[in-house]
Amino acid sequence: MPKANKSYFAILGMLSIGPMSGYDIRQVMQKNTSLFWAESDGQLYPALNKLTALGYISQKIDKNAIREKKVYQITKQGKAILKKWLAETPETHIVRSELMLKLFLGANLDPKINIEHIRIHQYQTKAVLAELLESKASFEKNHVDSPHFPYWQMTMDFGIRLAKLKIQWSGDVIKKLTKMSCT
Amino acid sequence: MPKANKSYFAILGMLSIGPMSGYDIRQVMQKNTSLFWAESDGQLYPALNKLTALGYISQKIDKNAIREKKVYQITKQGKAILKKWLAETPETHIVRSELMLKLFLGANLDPKINIEHIRIHQYQTKAVLAELLESKASFEKNHVDSPHFPYWQMTMDFGIRLAKLKIQWSGDVIKKLTKMSCT
DNA sequence: CATAGCATGTAAACAGTTACATGATTAT
DNA sequence: ATAATCATGTAACTGTTTACATGCTATG
Numbered sequence: 001m002p003k004a005n006k007s008y009f010a011i012l013g014m015l016s017i018g019p020m021s022g023y024d025i026r027q028v029m030q031k032n033t034s035l036f037w038a039e040s041d042g043q044l045y046p047a048l049n050k051l052t053a054l055g056y057i058s059q060k061i062d063k064n065a066i067r068e069k070k071v072y073q074i075t076k077q078g079k080a081i082l083k084k085w086l087a088e089t090p091e092t093h094i095v096r097s098e099l100m101l102k103l104f105l106g107a108n109l110d111p112k113i114n115i116e117h118i119r120i121h122q123y124q125t126k127a128v129l130a131e132l133l134e135s136k137a138s139f140e141k142n143h144v145d146s147p148h149f150p151y152w153q154m155t156m157d158f159g160i161r162l163a164k165l166k167i168q169w170s171g172d173v174i175k176k177l178t179k180m181s182c183t
Numbered sequence: 184m185p186k187a188n189k190s191y192f193a194i195l196g197m198l199s200i201g202p203m204s205g206y207d208i209r210q211v212m213q214k215n216t217s218l219f220w221a222e223s224d225g226q227l228y229p230a231l232n233k234l235t236a237l238g239y240i241s242q243k244i245d246k247n248a249i250r251e252k253k254v255y256q257i258t259k260q261g262k263a264i265l266k267k268w269l270a271e272t273p274e275t276h277i278v279r280s281e282l283m284l285k286l287f288l289g290a291n292l293d294p295k296i297n298i299e300h301i302r303i304h305q306y307q308t309k310a311v312l313a314e315l316l317e318s319k320a321s322f323e324k325n326h327v328d329s330p331h332f333p334y335w336q337m338t339m340d341f342g343i344r345l346a347k348l349k350i351q352w353s354g355d356v357i358k359k360l361t362k363m364s365c366t
Numbered sequence: 367c368a369t370a371g372c373a374t375g376t377a378a379a380c381a382g383t384t385a386c387a388t389g390a391t392t393a394t
Numbered sequence: 395a396t397a398a399t400c401a402t403g404t405a406a407c408t409g410t411t412t413a414c415a416t417g418c419t420a421t422g
Contacts (some may be wrong), residue, residue, distance in 0.1 A: 001345060016289075037284045044375095064316050066420095067373085086292050087296050090284075092305070095218065098275075101193060105269055165344055176337065187380085204401075205401075206402075222382090224383090228402060229404085
C-alpha cells in the first residue's frame with residue numbers, strides 16, 4: 001500500500017464505521033461523502049483486495065444475504081494505521097473548478113453565455129441543498145445516538161452552508177452580468 | 184490534444200489574457216487562480232510545446248528581456264477553440280477534501296486531535312483571506328479599466344466569501360468539539 | 367419482459383505529480 | 395558567498411477514470 005495514496009485510507013475509514021461490501025462502500029460514499037470524497041470502481045475493488053492481502057481488512061462471504069456478497073471488516077492493524085493517518089494534519093488538496101476558470105476568462109465571451117453557466121450552477125446547487133437538508137432531517141431522526149452523529153452533522157453543516165453561499169453568490173453574479181449585457 | 188484534457192484550455196485561457204512565457208503563466212496561475220486552478224511544471228511545459236505544434240499558439244524568443252525567454256501568443260485558431268470550450272456548460276468536477284474526510288471519521292479519534300486539525304485549517308484560511316483582500320484592493324486600484332476586471336472581481340469575491348464561511352464554520356466546529364471533550 | 371439496481375471485477379488509456387536536471391541573475 | 399528567483403524542461407512514477415465484462419434479482 002503506497003502510503004501516499006489516500007484512497008486506501010478513505011476505504012479503511014468507511015470500514016471503520018462497520019462491516020461492508022464493496023458495493024456498500026460505494027453507496028455510503030455516494031450518499032454521505034460525495035461532496036468531499038468518492039472513489040471510482042476502478043480504484044475501489046482492487047484496493048479492497050490489496051488491503052485484504054496486507055491484513056488491514058478481512059473478507060467474509062455473506063451467504064445469508066439475498067445475493068452472495070463479500071463483506072469486509074477492518075482488522076486491529078487496519079484500525080491502527082487508520083488512526084495514525086487520521087491524527088496527521090490533513091494536507092490541503094488542489095481544487096479544480098471549471099466554472100470559476102471559465103468565469104475568470106469570461107471577457108472572451110458574450111456575458112449572456114456566462115449568465116447561462118451561472119444559472120445552471122445555481123440550479124444544480126439548489127438541488128444539492130434540498131438533498132442535504134432532507135438527509136440532515138432524516139439523519140437527526142434516526143442516528144442521534146451514533147458516535148458518528150456529531151461529526152456527520154458538522155460535515156453536513158458545511159455542505160449546507162457552502163451550498164447556500166453558492167446560491168447567493170450566483171444570484172449576485174447574475175445580477176451584475178445582466179447589468180453589463182444591457183449597457 | 185486530447186479534447187477532454189482541461190489543462191490545455193486553461194493554458195490557452197491564460198494566453199487569451201496576453202502574450203506570456205511558461206514562467207509567466209505559472210505566476211499568473213499562482214497569484215490569481217490558484218484557489219480554483221493551477222498546473223504543475225510537468226503539465227505546463229509539454230503542453231506549451233504541444234499547443235505550438237498544433238498551431239493554437241505561436242512561440243517567439245524574446246531577446247529584449249533580461250533573460251532570454253520563450254513568449255507564447257494565442258493564434259486565431261487557438262482563440263476559436265478556446266471560445267468554443269468556454270461556451271460549453273462547465274462540468275462539475277470531483278472535489279477531495281482530506282479535512283472533511285477526517286472529520287467525517289472523527290469518532291475514531293480523541294476530539295482534541297480533531298480540534299487541532301480544524302484550528303490549523305482556520306489559521307491557514309485566515310491567511311488566505313488576508314491575501315485575497317489585499318490583492319482585491321490592489322486590483323481595484325490598478326485594473327479598473329481592464330475588460331477582465333468585472334470577471335476577476337467575481338471570482339475573487341467567491342474566494343473571499345468562501346474563506347469567511349470556512350473561518351466561521353471552523354469556529355463553530357471548535358466550540359462544539361470543545362464541549363464534547365469536556366463532558 | 368424490460369429496466370433498474372445489486373454486485374464484482376479488469377485493462378487500457380489518460381492525467382498528474384514529483385524528483386531530477388540545468389544554469390543564469392539578483393538581492394542580502 | 396549564498397539563497398532566492400528567473401527560466402525551461404524530462405522521466406519515472408503514481409493516481410484515476412472509463413469502458414468493458416458478467417450475471418443475478420426485484421419491480422413495474
